[in-house]
Structure formats: C-alpha cells, structure tokens
Amino acid sequence: MMDELSNSPTIALKAAAATPDRVARRLQGLSDRTLAWLFISPTVLLLLAINIFPLFWTVYLSFTNYRANRPNAPLRWFGAEWYHRILSDPDIWAAMQVTARFVVATIVIETVLGFALAWLIDKKFRGHGFWTTMILLPMMLSPAVVGNFWKFLYQPQIGLFNYAISFLTGVDPSSFQMLGDVSLSPWAIVIVDVWMWTPYVMLICLAGLRSIPDYLYEAAEVDRASSWRQFCSITLPMALPFIMLAVLFRGIENFKMFDMVNLLTGGGPGSTTEVASITLKRQAFEAWRTGYSSAFAVILFVAVFGLANIYVKALNRVKSR
Amino acid sequence: MRTMRACLAAALTAAGFFGAGISGAAAQDKQITLCWAAWDPANALVELSKDFTAKTGIQMKFEFVPWTNFADRFLNELNSHGKLCDLMIGDSQWIGGAAENGNYVKLNDFFEKEGISMDNFMPATVLGYSEWPKNTPNYWALPAMGDAEGWTYRKDWFSRPELKAEFKKQYGRELAVPKTLDELTDIAKFFQGREIDGKKVYGAAIFTERGSEGITMGVSNFLYPYGFKYEDPKKPYHMDGFVNSADSVKGLEAYKKLYDCCTPPGHSNAYMQEDLDAFKSGQVALQMNWFAFFPGLYKDPNVGGDKIGFFVNPGEKTVGSQLGGQGISVVAYSDHKEEALQYIKWFASDAVQKKWWQLGGYSCAKSVLNDPNFPSTAPFAADFLKAMGQVIDFWAEPSYAQLLQAEQKRVHDYVVAGQGTAQEALDGLVKDWTEVFQEDGKL
Numbered sequence: 041m042m043d044e045l046s047n048s049p050t051i052a053l054k055a056a057a058a059t060p061d062r063v064a065r066r067l068q069g070l071s072d073r074t075l076a077w078l079f080i081s082p083t084v085l086l087l088l089a090i091n092i093f094p095l096f097w098t099v100y101l102s103f104t105n106y107r108a109n110r111p112n113a114p115l116r117w118f119g120a121e122w123y124h125r126i127l128s129d130p131d132i133w134a135a136m137q138v139t140a141r142f143v144v145a146t147i148v149i150e151t152v153l154g155f156a157l158a159w160l161i162d163k164k165f166r167g168h169g170f171w172t173t174m175i176l177l178p179m180m181l182s183p184a185v186v187g188n189f190w191k192f193l194y195q196p197q198i199g200l201f202n203y204a205i206s207f208l209t210g211v212d213p214s215s216f217q218m219l220g221d222v223s224l225s226p227w228a229i230v231i232v233d234v235w236m237w238t239p240y241v242m243l244i245c246l247a248g249l250r251s252i253p254d255y256l257y258e259a260a261e262v263d264r265a266s267s268w269r270q271f272c273s274i275t276l277p278m279a280l281p282f283i284m285l286a287v288l289f290r291g292i293e294n295f296k297m298f299d300m301v302n303l304l305t306g307g308g309p310g311s312t313t314e315v316a317s318i319t320l321k322r323q324a325f326e327a328w329r330t331g332y333s334s335a336f337a338v339i340l341f342v343a344v345f346g347l348a349n350i351y352v353k354a355l356n357r358v359k360s361r
Numbered sequence: 362m363r364t365m366r367a368c369l370a371a372a373l374t375a376a377g378f379f380g381a382g383i384s385g386a387a388a389q390d391k392q393i394t395l396c397w398a399a400w401d402p403a404n405a406l407v408e409l410s411k412d413f414t415a416k417t418g419i420q421m422k423f424e425f426v427p428w429t430n431f432a433d434r435f436l437n438e439l440n441s442h443g444k445l446c447d448l449m450i451g452d453s454q455w456i457g458g459a460a461e462n463g464n465y466v467k468l469n470d471f472f473e474k475e476g477i478s479m480d481n482f483m484p485a486t487v488l489g490y491s492e493w494p495k496n497t498p499n500y501w502a503l504p505a506m507g508d509a510e511g512w513t514y515r516k517d518w519f520s521r522p523e524l525k526a527e528f529k530k531q532y533g534r535e536l537a538v539p540k541t542l543d544e545l546t547d548i549a550k551f552f553q554g555r556e557i558d559g560k561k562v563y564g565a566a567i568f569t570e571r572g573s574e575g576i577t578m579g580v581s582n583f584l585y586p587y588g589f590k591y592e593d594p595k596k597p598y599h600m601d602g603f604v605n606s607a608d609s610v611k612g613l614e615a616y617k618k619l620y621d622c623c624t625p626p627g628h629s630n631a632y633m634q635e636d637l638d639a640f641k642s643g644q645v646a647l648q649m650n651w652f653a654f655f656p657g658l659y660k661d662p663n664v665g666g667d668k669i670g671f672f673v674n675p676g677e678k679t680v681g682s683q684l685g686g687q688g689i690s691v692v693a694y695s696d697h698k699e700e701a702l703q704y705i706k707w708f709a710s711d712a713v714q715k716k717w718w719q720l721g722g723y724s725c726a727k728s729v730l731n732d733p734n735f736p737s738t739a740p741f742a743a744d745f746l747k748a749m750g751q752v753i754d755f756w757a758e759p760s761y762a763q764l765l766q767a768e769q770k771r772v773h774d775y776v777v778a779g780q781g782t783a784q785e786a787l788d789g790l791v792k793d794w795t796e797v798f799q800e801d802g803k804l
Contacts, residue, residue, distance in 0.1 A: 308571035
C-alpha cells in the first residue's frame with residue numbers, strides 16, 4: 041500500500057486539488073510517503089493503544105505476581121514461574137481438553153452440515169431465497185439471547201427440547217437434564233453452537249460453490265462423468281479453500297468461546313464444560329490472579345496464533361494447487 | 362448614559378439570579394450513591410432512605426446489581442478505584458480485602474466522634490461485617506443487614522392428615538420441622554416425586570450454583586453442623602485434619618445424598634432465585650435460602666401466609682448456619698465522604714433501625730433484636746434470632762475470591778458432577794487453600 045502510494049504522485053495531487061487553497065499549499069510541501077503516514081497514523085495510534093500496548097503489557101505482567109485488586113502490593117518478578125505452573129497444572133490441561141473436544145466436535149458437525157446445506161441451496165429450487173434467509177436467522181441473533189433461550193429450551197420440566205426428545209423416544213422429559221448431566225452437557229453446548237453457526241459455514245461454502253464455473257460441469261457431462269465423480273473431482277476440490285477458510289474462522293472463534301458456555305452451563309456441572317476462556321476469566325476477574333492469568337492468556341494467544349499460521353500455510357498450498 | 366446604566370442594572374440583576382441559581386443548585390446537587398445487590402431488602406432500603414433525604418436534603422441514588430454479578434461488578438469498581446459508589450453494602454467476605462487494599466474508610470475515629478458503639482450491635486454481626494483483622498477493634502463497616510441461611514417448608518402439606526399418617530408409618534415419627542439434617546433428608550425423600558393436588562412435587566430446593574458462591578454457601582450449611590472447621594484453632598491457616606476431617610466428609614456426603622435423591626430435575630446450577638422459583642411455583646416441600654427473602658415469601662399470594670413455615674438450619678453433631686448479610690461502608694475513593702458518613706450516622710440510630718426491620722430489612726441492632734417482643738414481630742423472627750446465634754462465615758481474607766473459587770470447583774465436581782469421593786474433594790480443597798495461603802505468605 042505504502043509503495044503504491046509513493047509511486048503514484050497523482051494521488052497527492054488529486055488530494056491537494058480537492059482541498060482548500062491554504063491547506064493545499066501546506067500539503068504540497070509534503071512527500072507522498074509523509075502524506076500516507078499522515079492518513080494512516082490515527083489508525084496506527086489507535087491500534088498501538090488498544091491492541092499492541094496491552095499485548096506487551098500482558099506479557100510483562102505474566103512474569104510478575106501483580107494482582108489488579110492489590111495495586112499497592114509490592115511487585116515481585118516471578119520469571120517463568122507462572123508458565124511452569126500453568127503447563128504442569130492438571131486443571132488447566134483438563135480445560136484445554138474440554139476446549140479441544142468442543143472445537144473439534146463443532147467444526148466437524150458444522151462443516152458437514154454447512155456444506156450439505158450450501159449444496160442444497162445452490163440447487164436453486166423454488167423458494168430457495170426464502171429458505172436461505174430462514175437458515176441464516178440463528179447467526180443474526182446475539183449469543184446472549186441464544187444462550188438464554190436455549191437454557192429455557194433445555195429446562196427438564198418445561199423445556200421444549202426435552203419434550204421433543206420425549207415425543208420421539210418415549211422417555212420421560214424430566215428424566216434427563218441436558219445442562220446438569222455430565223455426559224450430556226458438552227453435547228448441549230455443541231448443539232447450540234451448531235444451530236447458531238452452521239449457517240455461517242453454509243454461507244462461505246455457498247460462495248465457494250457459486251464460484252465454480254459452469255463450463256467445468258458441462259465438460260464433465262460431455263465426458264459422461266457421474267454425479268459422484270463430478271462432486272469428487274470438481275465440486276469438492278474447487279470449494280475446498282472456502283471450506284478451509286470457514287473451518288479456520290470457526291476454529292478461532294470456538295477456541296475462545298465464552299459467552300454461550302457461560303450462559304448455558306457456567307462451566308458445569310463440576311468442570312465438565314469449563315473451556316479455557318472460562319478458566320481464564322475466573323482466574324483474572326474472580327480470583328484476581330492477574331500475573332497468572334496474563335501468562336495463561338499469552339499461552340492461549342501463542343497456541344491460537346501458531347495453529348492458525350500453520351493452517352493458513354496449508355490453506356495457501358491448497359489454493360495454489 | 363441612561364441606557365448604559367439600565368443595561369448594567371439588568372446585567373447585575375441577571376448575575377444575581379444566576380448566582381442564586383447556582384447556590385440553589387449546589388444544595389440540590391448534594392447526592393450520594395449507595396451500591397448493593399438487587400433484591401427485596403434493597404427495595405426496603407430505598408423506602409427507608411427517603412427519611413434521610415427528608416432530614417438532610419441529601420439526595421440518594423442507588424446502584425443495585427443482581428447477586429450473580431454483584432461481586433464481579435462491585436469488586437471491579439473498588440479495585441479500579443471507581444467513584445460510582447459513595448456507600449457500599451459489600452459482602453461480609455470482602456472486608457479483609459477491602460480493608461487491606463484501602464478500598465473502605467476506617468470508621469473507628471468517626472464512631473468515636475459520633476458516639477456510635479459496636480456494643481449496640483449483635484456480636485456475630487460486628488465480627489462478620491465490620492472487623493478486620495477479625496476479633497480486633499478495627500471497624501470498616503457498620504452492620505447493616507443481618508442474614509443467615511435458613512429453610513422454608515410447605516406448612517399446608519405438612520399438616521395434611523393423609524401425608525402425616527403415611528410419613529409416620531414410614532419413618533416412625535411425626536411429619537414436622539426437622540431437628541437434624543438427617544431428618545430433613547428423610548422429609549425431602551418422602552416428598553420427592555409425590556403427587557399433590559394432581560401435580561408432581563419434589564423434596565428440596567438447595568444451592569448448587571457453580572459460577573459465583575452458591576454451592577459453597579449450600580454445602581457450608583451441612584458442613585458446619587457435622588463439625589467442619591476452617592482451621593486449627595491453635596494454629597491459624599493449618600487446615601489438614603479440620604477441613605477434611607471425618608466429620609466434614611460426612612457433611613459433604615450428606616449434602617450430595619440430598620442433591621441426588623431429592624432435588625427437582627434440572628436443579629444443577631441453582632442459587633437464591635432458582636430456589637425461590639421452585640418454591641413459589643409449588644414444586645418443592647423444602648427450600649434452602651437466606652432469611653432476607655422470608656418477608657417476601659410470607660407475603661406471596663400462592664405459597665405465603667398459612668401455607669409457609671420457616672425453620673433454622675437443623676443441627677447434627679453440633680449447630681451452625683452459614684452467615685449472610687453485609688455491613689455498610691464508605692468507599693475510600695468517594696468525593697462525598699462527609700455525606701456518606703452522615704448517612705451511616707443516621708442509619709445507626711435506634712429509631713431508623715427499628716423502621717428498617719419493619720420495612721423488611723434485617724437490623725443487627727441489639728435495640729431491635731433484644732426487644733422482648735421481637736420474636737413475635739414476624740413468623741420467622743424467632744428463627745432468625747436463633748440463626749444469628751449459630752452463624753459461621755466463610756474466609757474473609759483478602760484472597761477470599763480465590764479460596765471461594767477453589768471450594769466452588771471441588772464441591773461442585775463432587776456433589777453435582779459426581780466425580781471422586783467426598784474425602785478426595787476435601788483433601789483437594791486443603792491443597793488448594795494451602796497454596797493460596799502460601800502465595801499470600803501466610804504459611
């Protein structure tokens with residue numbers, strides 16, 4: 041962007057022409073590069089203030105015993121002590137496992153369902169526009185609203201979900217509790233996430249399917265390729281970069297999932313659904329272990345950043361094929 | 362010249378009006394903000410505080426936050442040295458942290474100057490709400506709202522002849538207010554799944570909430586009567602053999618037994634509001650909750666009046682009830698400390714304390730509680746007095762939040778999620794708490 045600006049003097053001239061004379065005279069003395077910096081500096085300053093500085097400050101705090109609720113207490117340098125404790129803490133590993141299971145389960149289900157829905161919608165049947173809008177509705181809702189109304193749906197005595205299961209299977213609706221049962225509560229959260237975010241995956245997959253040129257299918261028809269062969273040789277490979285992009289977005293989002301879990305189960309029963317972000321919030325804003333939670337946040341950031349980078353490289357390889 | 366003079370006069374008149382306006386506005390602007398939880402007693406306090414405004418001209422503003430977010434919201438406010446609250450009715454466990462971190466104003470000099478004596482308040486409330494360090498005459502709050510965990514029951518169900526007869530046949534005793542926690546569990550079991558007036562009902566609504574403090578408060582009501590102690594009385598902060606004693610294990614097992622056998626479906630994350638909902642909707646025979654809610658429950662058109670009864674937490678090996686309630690403190694970062702102190706002075710007076718109780722607040726003043734007529738002033742008053750005589754509080758250390766979080770996790774893992782044994786849960790708790798005190802340099 042910067043090089044582009046410095047190589048095109050006309051941009052500055054055009055800008056100068058559109059400004060009042062006095063301002064224009066001042067601007068004429070500036071180089072294109074300076075002008076470019078002038079334009080982007082507010083954004084850069086804002087980013088530095090609200091993103092970069094807190095990041096470095098967090099890293100600094102992660103090496104200390106700082107507690108936000110005791111700002112006057114003497115600050116001690118802890119070195120890598122918190123990192124050592126976190127990485128050897130079985131509770132933290134349990135939370136990471138819960139997070140990993142949640143991320144994998146939701147991504148697999150959302151990708152399969154999202155792609156299937158996109159494939160169906162792409163068929164352009166009668167009323168497909170209406171159904172597309174209907175399918176997209178859940179993702180337009182606020183997670184707070186979704187969390188609260190699913191909590192009611194899962195209520196064992198009055199919840200519609202339990203009644204629907206009861207209707208289909210014949211079991212007593214109050215004989216099982218989706219949010220209070222150790223084996224069911226992780227699935228309760230997965231169901232809500234899938235319900236809410238499958239449309240998002242569908243939307244990205246639909247963009248991928250619509251970008252496939254028709255002539256490829258026409259050529260395949262001429263070669264008498266079966267539908268299955270067309271799907272495996274044209275549809276899937278051409279849509280793969282889009283699917284991978286959807287997986288990346290959902291992966292990052294679900295790795296830091298907080299609101300829905302907090303509203304539905306609060307991490308319970310016990311610690312069954314305590315994902316990493318819940319643990320982090322508890323340590324940071326309930327136990328006030330600022331140094332400890334900073335170290336945990338840094339570990340999570342490095343994990344997400346590292347995994348996302350590896351994934352993006354794989355994505356680029358797929359795209360270049 | 363005449364015009365100029367007229368203009369000057371007009372200007373001076375306008376300035377005079379303007380000045381008077383400013384001074385009038387300054388008197389009107391005297392306003393203090395009181396922060397507390399959003400619940401029934403807070404409404405009573407709003408009503409009571411109208412008298413303060415009438416007497417002093419100081420306007421009152423209130424910031425009430427639901428209990429589940431109460432600690433998060435206001436501890437954040439204190440820790441960030443916020444000026445939102447001039448007066449804080451903070452939880453009893455906050456007192457250590459608030460005192461050591463300089464969030465509250467120390468009130469000793471003020472009490473002395475104004476002739477407010479802590480001897481005028483019930484000793485348990487002074488210890489629980491005002492003192493830090495505990496058992497020393499250092500006061501950071503005035504006892505404001507006495508509270509403890511108690512029980513309500515469906516008096517109308519208990520008095521049905523057919524149920525009484527069946528209970529007697531089954532358990533060999535009368536269906537009456539339980540004297541022990543074991544008896545309480547029997548009653549809950551008796552009602553669990555029973556059909557009453559064509560509706561399926563359940564045994565007991567108890568505290569199981571995971572996010573804030575719910576399950577710890579509930580479990581404590583069982584642990585104390587079974588003989589749980591927070592530490593070795595002779596060796597502070599040494600907990601092994603006390604927190605995880607055989608008696609404590611029995612108490613925790615008893616709570617799990619009650620949870621497993623006798624709670625309504627979906628009661629795995631319930632605190633005050635969920636228990637109130639279960640009781641008010643006629644689902645349960647017994648309800649664990651704070652005395653603070655009892656006036657409202659007694660007035661309830663569906664389950665109140667003759668249909669409801671109250672009792673203090675039953676004993677087992679000994680007696681004990683979880684302390685609730687709060688003291689009122691002046692926030693150190695307030696710009697209106699003088700006005701806030703005026704409020705405390707006004708609130709401490711006997712007449713205001715008496716009206717506080719009449720409106721639905723729980724006074725901690727001896728002048729109210731030691732009045733011979735007090736037990737007959739409300740159907741739950743006598744039990745409240747009994748409860749205040751047997752209360753025990755959770756740690757009030759500056760690290761209380763960390764200590765609370767550890768217990769929330771350990772007991773919820775065991776009671777609700779059914780992971781491990783009671784002994785393992787309490788051994789784990791000793792380990793967690795020891796680490797906290799080691800971090801604090803107290804061990």
